[in-house]
Amino acid sequence: MVGSSPHKNPGRYRHAEAILGKDLVDRLADTKVLLVGAGGIGCELLKNIVLTGFGHITLLDLDTIDLSNLNRQFLFKKKDVKQSKALVAAATAGPFNPNAHIYPIHGNIKEPQFDIEWFKGFDIVLNALDNLDARRHVNKMCMAAGVPLIESGTAGYLGQVQPLVKDRTECFDCVAKPTPKSFPVCTIRSTPSQPIHCIVWAKSYLLPQLFGEDEDGSELDEAEKHGENAQEIATLRKEALAYKAVRKALRSPATSADAARMAFQKVFNTDILNLLSMSDMWRTRPKPTPLDFDLIQNGAFSFLTQPAAAGSSASFTGSHALANGVADLSVDDSSSIAGTSAAAGSTGADGSTSAPANGGGGLKDQRRLSLQDNLAMFIGSADRLAARLRAGEDTIGFDKDDDDTLDFVTASANLRAFAYGIGRKTRWEVKEMAGNIIPAIATTNAIVAGVIVLQALHVLRRAWKDLRNVHLQFKPAVPLSTIRMCAPNPRCGVCRDMYVCVRVDPARVTLRELVEGILGDGERESQSSEDGDGGKGGTGPRDVSVYEDKRVLADPDWEDNMDRTLESLGAGRGKFVTIVDEEEQVGTVAVGLAALPPNHPQDAPALILPSPLPVPPKFIKLPPVTPASPEKTPAQALAGTSLKRRAPTDDDGIIAIDDEGSGPPDAKRVKVGGGPNGHGHAHVHTHGRSAGNGNRKARAAGAPEAGQESPSKRRRLEEDGLVLLEGAGGRMVDDVIEIE
Amino acid sequence: MVDTESQDIETATTTLQSAPDAKTRRYDRQLRLWAATGQAALELSRILVLSSDATSTSILKNLVLPGIGHFTILDDARVSPADAGNNFFLEGPRSIGKSRAEEAVRLLLEMNDGVQGVADTRSFDSIMDTDKDWFSSFTLIISHNLHPTRLDKLSNLLSSNSSAPPLIIVRSSAFLAEFFIQFHEHTIIESHSETAPSLRIDKPFPALLQHALSLDYEKMDSTEHGHTPYVYILVKAMEGWKKSHGGNPPKTTDERKEFKKGILALQRNIDEENFEEAEAQAYRCWAETKVPSEIAQLFNDPALEPAAHAQSRQPFFHLLAALKRFTEEVEPHTLPLTSTLPDMKADTTSYIHLQRLYKARAEEEKAIFQTFLDKNVDIDEDVIDLFLKNAHGLQVLRGRRWGEFERDTDAFSGALASYPKETCIHLALSALANLTVKQPGVAPTAEALRGEVLAIVGQGTELPDALDEAIGELERAPAAELPNTAALLGGLVAQEAIKMITKQYVPIKGYAVIDLIDTTTATLG
Structure with missing residues (x-):
């Protein structure tokens, strides 16, 4: 209950209350946080938020504990090896604050039950992940659900923390991430x-x-x-x-x-x-x-x-x-070049010092074979x-x-x-190259986790102006570099879409029912139950293409799938059905599919549409701009439009906030399905190509090249991507942490 | 061809799995950062930590996990309710009233059974009075919010003896913190410099030059031609250029363009990436290989003076002295060659041949280098190799004493002008510390803090507005330690402690000031 102290042990929070203020500390006890990942950063973070006083912590990780985790993942002990990280971490950290409720889940964040509705149940999401794919997924779910996300990553001595709040900051996908290194099939298969x-x-x-x-x-x-x-x-x-x-x-x-x-x-x-x-x-x-x-x-x-x-x-x-x-074949094994003819079965030369981090010479699996x-x-x-x-x-x-x-x-x-x-590699080197191994140490994780909580507290205080992108860097003079937030990229194909959530039984609803339901009739909605002859709202019927991820499900000239069920089209719970305007005059609507509520009557319609129906912003046709300044176009257009009030920007380039009062955090979320006055920026139409939809259309054009999308080996090679430490002392390139 | 007996498969596969032992597996991810040499240094280290509050145990956590050899916590305090709520290395209310050091040591040790830990509940003052030398038995000492009088005694003690261990002084209050490393001298061989040693393409050694000149592109088949390493291409092209240009390398922009064009003209078809590489690397021909200025500066180090020579000198300086002689006496007056080659377009044969040339030359130069080493000093061959391999990134750091910064009035007022916020945080933390001596047990007021600051900088000094913010923060919560702040600070301090212990990477110099409201850091002094 508001007003009553939620804490059983007043002494426990003495320090916290002195620093954070009693108001925030009390609010923390009711805060629902999702922590994705119980690895290096995750363990640190769990400890910090438990001690800081976060009340409800859902902890998810699909991994089990390995011996090589123990140099930094301190919630685990040797006896825990092979156990679920989420379960062990929760059991270890829980007792440190009896007021904290930890709900561990041993599972994959991409599973369908973790749909938009589920994400909406959290006040904030903290990422402690180690791969690009899951990061992008959580980012999209948070953008769709309108839940603030703090993103993070580490690599050796380097680290990064980035708060991501829909419509207020960039999202994870606003800036293109370097694609993992890939090789042509024939190079791998025939001509290495x-x-x-x-x-x-x-x-x-x-x-x-x-x-x-x-x-x-x-x-x-x-x-x-x-x-x-x-x-x-x-x-x-x-x-x-x-x-x-x-x-x-x-x-x-x-x-x-x-x-x-x-x-x-x-x-x-x-x-x-x-x-x-x-x-x-x-x-x-x-x-x-x-x-x-x-x-x-x-x-x-x-x-x-x-x-x-x-x-x-x-x-x-x-x-x-x-x-x-004879070891001569080994390109980088210079130490054995001097005519070792005692070849096969010999102990082999000791590992040379060619490994990037000085090799750690003398370790057992570093010898040449x-x-x-x-x-x-x-x-x-x-x-x-x-x-x-x-x-x-x-x-x-x-x-x-x-x-x-x-x-x-x-x-x-x-x-x-x-x-x-070709030169050979030791087992140690192969492990690093094949396993995408990123050096990882306790200190970097501790710093990054500490910064995550600081940013999370800013988010919970709704102090958007205090949010910062923080990089932990190599320079001894400035260990932490801090950058103010950037506004969303108006061309972003993830956070600029309008998201709505539909609760549905995909086995009983066709694609047509969903799409037509979302488009509505374009008539003004009835304001009350007595006003029976009002319309359904929405934009009304229009020509659209429909996608699930990058797959085209239908377009105006191809409606074969329209009467199939969502389930038969592979568009089930947790997936997004994206509705793209064919004329590129209306913003894209991404429909997140969630399960029907548990108490939903069997005979009731198997589809609950959002209310009101989404009316995405319209694009403005602009005269062609000079190609010299294409980047300015969106801002100019936005400034000139009366369709959409652009959030005012302060001198620091930070989007100012209009604090909407002091209700519980839930009430202040971006409203889904908001009309023209809702959040989301207008998209711009230039050179006959939609800025907002550019990404999507590009994908559509790429769709016939299904090889990129089908789970073929080619794709797998690309996904495996391989982080390389190129050459001796080379710099690391990886897909784990993006340090621009 | 050696006639080796065929091994029976069973033995072969069980002996050859070459699976690493449990320790290597445990430390796998960090060994990739500081290698076995760094790990060995950690395991030999003995760390003393003064206090076992939340920040101290957070620092220790990050040292116990990677596997330091030993730590001692010196703390005579008992666990308070506030400790129990913010210190992860206590067992909550169950620890209240018990010895804080003993509880913390017990729980810290649970993380790594390869580490030794001792709780010492004697009082600091009694040791200072009766057993001073005890402090010098450690590799590194870390203090957090140590009482200023004691801190002065300790920093004096350690700075008066050149073989005493470094001291990391950490102070924090609410969202503000700083730390400072007091040390005498810190030499680094493995600085993990981001620059690569020179390939000496502009000053090719005889065997390299000879081989490059012996190459005849005309007689090569397409495979050989497309796989000639760029090092040969450049050395050969450079020699040709010099012949027709009075012995000079390409100097002007136009000449350099012409030189590059000449290289690309050698390409038989556009698939020959090796020639493109050579064009891209052509700058190596005119970027003269010299002793890097940072290294040349080290040659003036007082530790190399003949007087210092006679005394007991660290192996590092014996090596440095030999390096100096090498660059003075051996043509072409550069650092010794290293055999580390970057990746390049080449086939295995030519790459290995190139590597052999470099290796052989590097060995020759190493042999010359060794003749310059003091015969009376025994230095491990591995250390010599490491030194030569990293010669381009050597570092000699000389530390300052705690408090010296404030006494250097010019430097201090400079900092106040350039880094007003950070300098004010430092001043506010000093003022807070002074007040704990002058008014023990009294909550500091903004006025009192401001008075103390003026006492440090001198009455009448104009102070920036940032001071009021820093003072406001301290007045609000002078003694509060938020677990999250402690964790963050624990990470930053332990990071530097590891750099000091392993003598790898370059540690932070001066006062690292941390403002966790803005999440910013900077260094002063």
């Missing part, structure tokens, strides 16, 4: 030239090919469409068939003893011989050398003794003229993985902390590197 190509191949191609789900070959169809070498693709198709036999052998107890050899023969011998038969491919490239299982195993393999397969050997680069497994070592590791790990399949595991995917998969990827990548005359 760097160690990373071999690692990507082993991790994202070979491992799934042998131990993952069955493939449908769609990736090659896509590659063909993209105009990659047709002959090469035909060869790759042949390859795919042969994989079936190996997969079978790995899974059958009768043949499993020999399955590793079979896999080896296929991948490092037959496939390479096939590729060699395409002489065109090797005209300007060094040819690979097929490997021989038995010769390597008994130490008799030599690159010299191998027939040069098809074609002339004129382009042989000589790098192959080396004996079995010979050809024979790699073969042994290949057999061992393939056998262990096959045994796991036979013991009941359905599929095995790469996990940097799963030693079997890491060994398999290390060995396979190195064997391939041998065959192609």
Whole structure:
């Protein structure tokens, strides 16, 4: 109850009340916060908000605890390894404040039950995530639900905190994020030239090919469409068939003893011989050398003794003229160059200091492996993985902390590197490259988590002017750099859409019912129940295209799907159906699909539309502007429009706030489905291309290139993206933290 | 070809998994930052922390997690209700009335069983009176809101002995905080400098020059031609240029353009990225390789003077002295070559060959370097290698004493003009500390705080408005410690402590002032 102290222990908050004021401290007890992630930042953050006095904390994480977490994730102990992070963190932190209620969830934030309605139940969301995909998802859900979000990330000594509030600040997607590094399929599959190509191949191609789900070959169809070498693709198709036999052998107890050899023969011998038969491919490239299982195993393999397969050997680069497994092939292993001929099975040279962070020389998995070592590791790990399949595991995917998969990827990548005359990597290096490993330490997490709470307190005080983007940087003179907030990017395809929430049973509602329901009849709504002949509101019928994410579900010339149920179209709970005006004159409406309320009568309509229906802002047709100043256009247009009152901007470029009184935080949220006077800025129409809808249309145009969107391997390679520490002492590029 | 016995698969696979041990796995993510050398330094360290309040335990948490060897908490306080509410390393109300140090040590140790922790409940004053040397038995001392009289005694003690450990002084109140590292001398080999050592393309060593000149593009097949490393291309092109330009490198913008054009003209087709790389890297031909000015400055360091030489000198300065001689006596008067090559377009053979050339030359120069080392000093080969590899980023820092800044009137008034807000926060925290001596137990008023500030800077000094804000913040909640502020400060201070212990990365110099209302930081002095 308002007025009564929610605290059982007055002494506990003495410090907090002195600093924050009693008002805010009391409000904290009723605050509902969602904390996404219970890892490095998450543990720190949970401790901080529990002690600060946040009353209701929902903590979500899909991960389990690994030994390598314990150097910073201090809510976990050795005995907790393999347990749910969310559950253990909640159990550890809970007792520190009996007034805090922690609701842990061991799950994925992208699951459908975490829909808009669910997000709306929070006053604030705190991100403590480690990947771009989940960050973008939470950002979109928060923009849709109108819940403030504090975003964060760390990488080694670097860190960042960014408050994101719809219509007041940028959202996470207002600034394009660097796309993860990707490689052409043929480079990975046929013509690798760097160690990373071999690692990507082993991790994202070979491992799934042998131990993952069955493939449908769609990736090659896509590659063909993209105009990659047709002959090469035909060869790759042949390859795919042969994989079936190996997969079978790995899974059958009768043949499993020999399955590793079979896999080896296929991948490092037959496939390479096939590729060699395409002489065109090797005209300007060094040819690979097929490997021989038995010769390597008994130490008799030599690159010299191998027939040069098809074609002339004129382009042989000589790098192959080396004996079995001599470490000379290792590009960066300078320490062993001085004629180590004691090759196979030797202890190998100690890891050189080529690893980015000084290598940590002398660590056990940093030694170089010979050809024979790699073969042994290949057999061992393939056998262990096959045994796991036979013991009941359905599929095995790469996990940097799963030693079997890491060994398999290390060995396979190195064997391939041998065959192609490319430098090899130690297990330590492979782990970093394949596992997107970002250095992580307790100190950086502590700083970042502390800043997150400071920003969260500003949000809860509705002190929008105090919000800051904060970067923790390398410069010893200014550890924290603070930047004022930026206004939303008027072209943002995420936060500039108008979001509404529809509660629906997707199995019982068609796309037409949804779309027509949202568009309404354009008549003024009835103001009261007596005023029976009022209209439904909305914009009224108009030509629209309908999307689910990037998939086109319908457009004015293609209505085949309109009478199918949402469920049959894959547009269920937690998804967004986006309605884009065909004439680009009306803003885009993103309809978030949520479940019907639990007490919804069985015979009532299976669709609850928002009330009032959304009337997105209209675009203004502008005379073409000079291309010299395209960036100014939106602001000029906004200033000149009477359709929409632009929120006033103060001199710092911060959008001023109109505080709407002192009701509970819920009442002050951006109203969904607001009419022309609601929040959201007008979009601008320039050069015949909509500024606001530019993104969407671009996506629509890209839609036929379904290869980008379908869950094919090509996509997977891109998603795996691979964070690279390029070269010795190279700078890190990653998809985890964006430091502009 | 060595005839190795074929291993039986079972042994091979069990011995070759090369899975790291539990410790390496635990510290995996941080080893990628400071490597085994940094970890070893942490594990050998002994840290003393004065107080076990929320900020102190937050600092310690971030040192226990990465695995320091030992810590001692010196604190004779008992747990109060306020402590129980804001300190994560107490067991809430159950700890009230117990020894704060003992409770904190017990709970901190739960995080890492590789760390040793001791609670010392003696009084600071008794140790200062009877067992002063005890303080010098630690690697690093950290104090938080230590009583000003005691702080003065401690900082005097540690600054009077050049082998005494560094002291990190932390002060905080409400949303304002600062910390300062008092130390004598801090040398850094692994500064993790962002610049790469020179490849000496402008001053190629004989074997490199000879090999580059021996290359005949005409006779190369397309594979070789498209995979010739840019280092050779540039060295060869440069030699040709010098011949036709009186021995001079391209000087004017036009000449440089012409030089680049000449490189691109060598390209047989546009797929040959190595020539594009060479064009992009052409600046290396005219950016003269010299001893970097920061390193040249170190050669004037007093520790290198002959007088200092005779005394017991740190290995670092023996190495630095040898480095100085090397650059003076060995052509071409640069830092010794390192064998670290960047990635470049090349095939394996040519890259390895190039690497061998660099490696061989680096070994030769290392051998010369070693002849300059004092024969009576035994320095580990690994340390020499590390030193040479990082020679372009060496750092020698000399610290100041706590309080010296205020006594330097000119510097101080300069700071007041350039960083009014931060300087006022520093002054307000000093004033608050002074008042705890003058009026113990009395809540400070704005007036009293202002009076103390004037006593520090001198009556009549004009003070910026920022002072009123800082004083207002302190008056509001002079002794309050918010758990979140403690956590943030704990992260910042521990970060610097780790840099000091590992002697890696460059620590913050001067007073780091933190304003958590604006979330800003700056350094003074």
